[in-house]
Amino acid sequence: MRSLSKISSVVSTTAMTALLGVLALPGSAMALELSNSSPSYGDKIPALHDDYGNKVIIRTNIGVDDLEKMRATVNEHSQQLEDLKRGSSSSSSSSSREIDELKNKVKEQDRELDTLGRQVEDLKRNSGSSSSSNSSEISSLKQKINDQDRAMDQLKRTVEDLSRKVK
Template sequence: MYSDKIPALHNTYGKDTLVRTSVSIDDLENLQKTVKANASELESQKRTISEQARQIEELRNSGSSSSSNSSEISSLKREISDQDRAMDQLKRTVEDLSRKVK
């Protein structure tokens, strides 16, 4: 690869001076590769976070529907219990009427 160093301009009191740096062309190329890799990793992390946020929202929604389902189940149980009492009452009424008919 290139081991050439990148020079820089240094300005002192309006006078530009060319100075040597320890930054090589290889360093810049490696930096570019690292930036690209980090950008890709960042995009991947963003997708992961979005997916996790979606899953959390689904869990919240299913939790809400679960509690509403629980409420519906309780309501249905009360209805069944009321119907059982009504059936018992009807049974007693039918038995009473049956005795009166005999």
């Protein structure tokens, strides 16, 4: 926004200088009057044109209202860009956080699976002859391991999906 006001003041100063320069040209039969009043809706912006070595002021199809619309559009687009930048960075950090949390869950479940696997191995070694209670404990542990294994596979797929989305 600040640069637009600088540009418009530079353009205004340049236009005024050009207009004054044209007025000071020798043999210039042109009469222009400069006014301090503000432009009105529908006013057109003049342009300095080189007509075979003669500097002349010509009318353009660019109006003051066109410049105001362009300024509003530029401001709107600048705001949208800022919003996108803020949204993109927060979305990226949010996804990154979710991925880290899921990775931690996978690691935790890996540790739990290792512990359960060791317990199963201990039970197998200690149970020389299988009794019904040992057998049911082993079945229960196997079921837990299978459940944990499925949950871990699901988490891995989720982490991979999120990783692809972040990239």
